[in-house]
Amino acid sequence: MAVFTPVSLQDLSSWIDQFPLGKVSAVKGISSGIENSNFFITTEAGEYVLTIFENLNFEQLPFYLKLMRHLADHGVLVPAPVANRDGELVVPLHGKPAAIVSKLEGSSQMQPQAVHCAAVGQMLAKMHLAGNSFPLFQKNLRASDWWHLTVPKVLPFISDDLQHLLRAEIHFQDAFEASAVYKALPRGPVHADLFRNNVMFSGEQLTGFFDFYFAGCDTWLFDVAVTVNDWCIDVATGVLDSSRVVAMLNAYHAVRPFSREESSAWQPLLRAAALRFWLSRLYDYYQPRDAEMLTPHDPAHFERILRLRESQSVPPLPVTQ
Template sequence: MAVFTPVTLEDVGHWISQFPLGKAVALKGIASGIENSNFFLTTERGEYVLTIFENLTFQQLPFYLQLMRHLAEHGVLVPAPVANDKGELCVPLHGKPAAIVSKLEGKPQMAPQPVHCAAVGGMLARMHLAGQDFALKQPNLRALPWWREATAAVLPHIALEQAHLLHEEMKFQEALHASADYHALQRGPVHADLFRDNVMFDGERLTGFFDFYFAGCDTWLFDVAVTVNDWCIDLATGALDEARVRAMLDAYHAVRPFTAAEHSLWPAMLRAGALRFWLSRLYDLHLPRAAEMLTPHDPTHFERILRTRIAVPAPELY
């Protein structure tokens, strides 16, 4: 999250009249993240989050917003999108698509323990199962085709050692994604960005997943790998913390058992998750967009994780 499109309380004042939320009384930009313009919005009816979408189009957004509504209706803890008086979940603001969703209780847990990882693992499995009958389809827009484009874009900006690693890992992932085992993996809607700062806790109680705007249809195992690569590591080294990994995977497996194909491809998918975020951070660092509030993330963090996943065997799925 960031602020690329400045919005004032006065701007929102008339615009919000189409929603059943009363008057807007406070608006505050959210500085974290790097994709959309986000604001905490307080109205006469409560607290919400206003998002202006900087890259996603009006045609793409129904997938994300309807997915959140679908998951909420199936008991998954996610923000609920608010419809306007025409039943629309996405409407223009300053000429760009915008949406309002409910604000979750609590705060992100940035120093997770096994109990937090177990809660995330169990809810992630529930989310995957709940999404099985979601009618809309959209690919993960940051999957292999985007990795190819991003690789070509960042190669001129990185050192030879990094370029070698990137070439070799892309070769590995191209072969993996072409394999019969990969195509046998179970798939459906995934969050694809379930980092610590995209989950809310009240103490040890998980209150919800949010920021679904990287979601898409992909393998469930990729979603688990992305989540483990953030929640279950030592931040300084990138090494997996086995107690947290075990807590997350066991809780997930108890709700939606892992398959034999997932077991065999688990180490490779951890590498895929690390590659995806190394590439996006390289791209954001070397080809940045202007923003009023923006702090690019350090690419070396996921370079380190990727090198570690290649060198060190991963804990078993089950």
Template sequence: MAVFTPVTLNDLSAWMRQFPLGDALAIKGIASGIENSNFFITTEAGEYVLTIFENLNFEQLPFYLKLMRHLADHGVLVPAPVPNADGELVVALHGKPAAIVSKLEGSSQMMPQASHCAEVGAMLARMHLVGKDFPLHQDNLRSLSWWHETTPKVLPFISDELQHLLRAEVHFQDAFDSTSVYKALPRGPIHADLFRNNVMFDGDRLTGFFDFYFAGCDTWIFDVAVTVNDWCIDLETGALDQTRVKALLDAYHSVRPFTSEETIAWQPMLRAAALRFWLSRLYDYYQPRDAEMLTPHDPAHFERILRLRESLPVPPLPTT
């Protein structure tokens, strides 16, 4: 959500005529994030979010936008993509694919309590169940094959100790991926990036999940692990907060009970979730791209989390 492709109000005004939203009145770049160019836009019909996709192409994008539409149509709180006059959800702007979605109410809850984590857990479980009927398939593009592709690109920049940690964890995940337990894990479309800044609250009321542009089909327990590794930790140390973990997992389990295979896979998936974001942050830090408002994230945050998930017991999944 950095700004790689600038858009002026004049640019937007002409382009917006194909959408049923009236005239464009204002546009403001969104500084957070590192993958796409995002803007808040004000139109005669209200406030929306404009995204210009910097890495995803016209062929890939229907999966993300149609998934959001599917979830929204089935009661999951997500932004609804807006079609143009021809019914298209993806339209070129400055030669790149772009889309408009509805803007959620509220703001991100950056200091969550157990009650917020419970809301997130329950909605995540509902999202997984609703996604079972989604007809399109796309693999999680930041899973094991991407880890193998990206690891050699960052190894020259990091210490011998970190090289060993990275190689060892990829090897561990390779081995776990081949087990019968892993193959039996329930799966379907996942958000894959459900951090605190990708969820909106109005007070204590959850108003929606957004930024689905890392979504893909993968194991549901990996999605839970990504979420717990952000929502239920001390940000300074990466340590799990037992109360918040229990609140999120219990709420999820009440909507979709965890399986016995997921119980076995829980700690390996917490490690996998930490590895995925450590590796992507290493790549973004050492192989940066130009952007007007880009702020790279600190890779050491997820290095700490990975070391903790490897070395310490984790709160178990609920079983009853």
């Protein structure tokens, strides 16, 4: 949610007329994140979020926005996309695809406790079950195909030790994806980026998940692993906090029970989730794009997490006997 494409109030004055929102009175860039240009906009109908998409195209975007609409219609707390007068959810702005969604109440919980992790786990399981009936398919665009394309682009910039770690983990994940256990994992639409700053709370009440623009179809357990690797750790070290892990996993399991195959795949997918974000942060750090208000994330954070998930035991998944 950086600003690659600036937008002014004047830019929106006539553009907004195609939406049932009235006039725009304020626009403010959102500085967090690194993929798209995002803005809070204030209209006569209320506050909304405007996104200009910097990488996704007009053909890809209906998957994300229709998924959000589907989830909202099935009781999952997510922003609702706003259609224009022609029923379109994606429209051009400054020559790029853009969309407007409702703004969630509350704020991100950056120091989560077990109660927050349980709420996230419960809603994540509801999201996976609701997504099961979503008719569109798009693969996770940051899964193993993307890893193989991206590794050669970062290897020249990193030390021999890090090159060895990266190559070894890719080899491990390739072998695991070929296994019968991996192929038996339940799957469907996933958020794939459910970090603390993509969830809103009002006190201890979860008010919604947002920023679905890395969503795709993958194993549900990968989505759980991404979430645990951010919500249930000591940020300074990457070490898992067992009480938060157990709270999240138990709450998820109560809604959608984990399978025996998922139990066997748990540690490999925690490693896969760490690898995905280490690799993307390496790429963003060494191959940055120009943007206003953009500070690349430190790749070393997920390097530490990957090494820990390789070397240390992790709290197991609850599995129904």
